[in-house]
Amino acid sequence: MSTGFKCRNCGSNEIEEDNARGDRVCMNCGSVLEDSLIVSEVQFEEMGHGASAIGQFVSAESSGGATNYGYGKFQVGSGTESREVTIKKAKKDITLLCQQLQLTQHYADTALNFFKMALHRHLTRGRKSTHIYAACVYMTCRTEGTSHLLIDISDVQQICSYELGRTYLKLSHALCINIPSVDAFDYLICLLASQYLLERI
Incomplete structure (x- = not known):
């Protein structure tokens, strides 16, 4: 939902303002623009x-x-919304994964923003949450230029590299994330994941 604001990082005006969560997030790059919004009117x-x-x-x-x-x-009030529960669980699991990969909180926050973008565009439906979290962390590693490989994350999560590669490709393309060029090993993993996907169709 566009709110008339512009993102200070990418210039996009596709800003989601959620009064229930009290934040304003850029749905293009995932930056949290404000995180303590309070609406006082009824x-x-x-x-x-x-x-x-x-x-x-x-x-x-x-x-x-x-x-x-x-x-x-x-009784008045709906308690914690389903979306808030989903984001809270994602934050916990993404932070744990980043800690296992020895990544700082900055990387966990960026990966969580990727997750929120995927959730907003309904890209998480029908996919395993562990695959989504791992793909968001890998997108963060790629955009931030760390030395982590796809296979490092699949080893920590104990999930198939091909399945993770497929999820990563789908999310990065659907979210239009500008990912730096891949090294040969990652390219091979992504190619094999694409072939695996074609064989399953």
């Missing part, structure tokens, strides 16, 4: 059985998470 939407408040209650004592309040059928 909005209502018309439902078949009456009006309903939009948003979530955040307690002054809480650390920022959504809270249900009320009792029984009069």
Whole structure:
């Protein structure tokens, strides 16, 4: 959703602003432009059985998470959304993978932004989450120019290099990520992954 803002990193105006998460993210390059947005107004939407408040209650004592309040059928608030749960799990698993590869938090944050872009464009559906996380970390390694190879990540995750290569190719092409040219070994892995994909069709 375009919000009229421009990304300070790539100049794109394809910015997603999510009031529930309280952040503003560039869907082109994955940069988090703001991460502490607070909307103070109350909005209502018309439902078949009456009006309903939009948003979530955040307690002054809480650390920022959504809270249900009320009792029984009069309970207000939806709790943690499915998307938030998905992103929270991705952050945990991507951070763990980066730690195993001895990558700093910067790489984990960048990989998580790639994941959010893939999630926003519905590219995670029908794919194993471990493959998506690994592909996002590998895209980060490639764009940041680290010495990690595809096979290093597949060894840590204990997943097939061909399957990981296929997921990486699909995500990088669908997200239009500008990946630097590959070395011979990675090119061979990607070529074999493409052939494996063609044989499965």
